[in-house]
Amino acid sequence: DHSINIGGNVTNSQVGQTLTNCTNMVQQQAPGPRKDLLEALTRDVEKLIASLPEGKKEEAKQVANDLKSLVEEATSPKPRRKWYSLSAEGLLEASKYVKDFTGDIVGTIKSLGKLLWPDFSLPESK
Numbered sequence: 212d213h214s215i216n217i218g219g220n221v222t223n224s225q226v227g228q229t230l231t232n233c234t235n236m237v238q239q240q241a242p243g244p245r246k247d248l249l250e251a252l253t254r255d256v257e258k259l260i261a262s263l264p265e266g267k268k269e270e271a272k273q274v275a276n277d278l279k280s281l282v283e284e285a286t287s288p289k290p291r292r293k294w295y296s297l298s299a300e301g302l303l304e305a306s307k308y309v310k311d312f313t314g315d316i317v318g319t320i321k322s323l324g325k326l327l328w329p330d331f332s333l334p335e336s337k
């Protein structure tokens with residue numbers, strides 16, 4: 212069972228559905244480095260969403276949508292680098308909201324980007 216349950220209101224239900232859709236897209240990928248990285252990223256984003264501080268809970272929907280966009284691009288036959296980068300920026304920004312976050316969203320996004328485009332690099336942090 213790969214479903215994600217985030218209890219509560221309609222927003223939480225939408226977030227849970229978006230995360231489940233991401234997991235399903237990843238599970239349809241052929242075994243290999245891309246699928247492994249996408250699985251790791253999905254797990255980390257789920258942990259990130261669950262760890263968002265009270266004042267940032269409303270960000271969960273956007274974080275889930277950023278993951279969805281990134282997964283869609285990374286699993287596309289012709290990924291669009293600009294859209295991947297925009298989604299990556301959103302996830303990286305959200306990871307700053309959680310103090311002492313233990314996931315490796317930055318490393319996973321970099322590794323996946325380099326798998327898709329050998330010259331990929333993340334934008335400099337502001």
